[in-house]
Amino acid sequence: xxxxxxxxxxxxxxxxxxxxxxxxxxxxxxxxxxxxxxxxxxxxxxxxxxxxxxxxxxxxxxxxxxxxxxxxxxxxxxxxxxxxxxxxxxxxxxxxxxxxxxxxxxxxxxxxxxxxxxxxxxxxxxxxxxxxxxxxxxxxxxxxxxxxxxxxxxxxxxxxxxxxxxxxxxxxxxxxxxx
Numbered sequence: 576x577x578x579x580x581x582x583x584x585x586x587x588x589x590x591x592x593x594x595x596x597x598x599x600x601x602x603x604x605x606x607x608x609x610x611x612x613x614x615x616x617x618x619x620x621x622x623x624x625x626x627x628x629x630x631x632x633x634x635x636x637x638x639x640x641x642x643x644x645x646x647x648x649x650x651x652x653x654x655x656x657x658x659x660x661x662x663x664x665x666x667x668x669x670x671x672x673x674x675x676x677x678x679x680x681x682x683x684x685x686x687x688x689x690x691x692x693x694x695x696x697x698x699x700x701x702x703x704x705x706x707x708x709x710x711x712x713x714x715x716x717x718x719x720x721x722x723x724x725x726x727x728x729x730x731x732x733x734x735x736x737x738x739x740x741x742x743x744x745x746x747x748x749x750x751x752x753x754x
Contacts, residue, residue, distance in 0.1 A: 648691035658702035
């Protein structure tokens with residue numbers, strides 16, 4: 576037995592769809608598999624959490640301890656990657672003090688807001704980064720380690736910080752490696 580599910584075992588997990596050459600750690604936690612789509616050549620490492628409406632394209636690596644909370648949708652397009660201990664939220668509680676926080680309370684006492692998060696092709700997220708809901712990270716951009724993304728990021732930039740700021744342009748030459 577390997578540390579990854581076999582193709583047959585993956586089919587029994589009832590994902591919306593699963594591509595070829597998918598390596599999903601047996602130590603990952605999957606919630607709502609019927610809402611999760613996984614493309615080809617995807618690797619999901621130990622202790623990851625995938626929950627809700629999550630769509631993974633092809634040629635993606637999700638490192639250990641990554642959490643994808645997809646209540647309002649998360650899309651990772653082809654050739655994206657997320658480094659260890661990063662988290663993407665598509666919904667967030669209201670911490671103003673006017674509402675209770677968490678899924679254990681009646682719906683009328685909480686205020687959850689959010690929106691879809693999209694990582695376009697070739698996006699890479701550095702370790703220990705946090706991505707807030709309702710935004711798109713443009714094609715080819717990278718987010719440095721320990722960064723906070725609260726809004727849209729333009730294409731082919733290198734971003735870092737809390738909150739992130741564009742540091743410089745990123746070369747898009749890697750596109751020629753796949754076309």
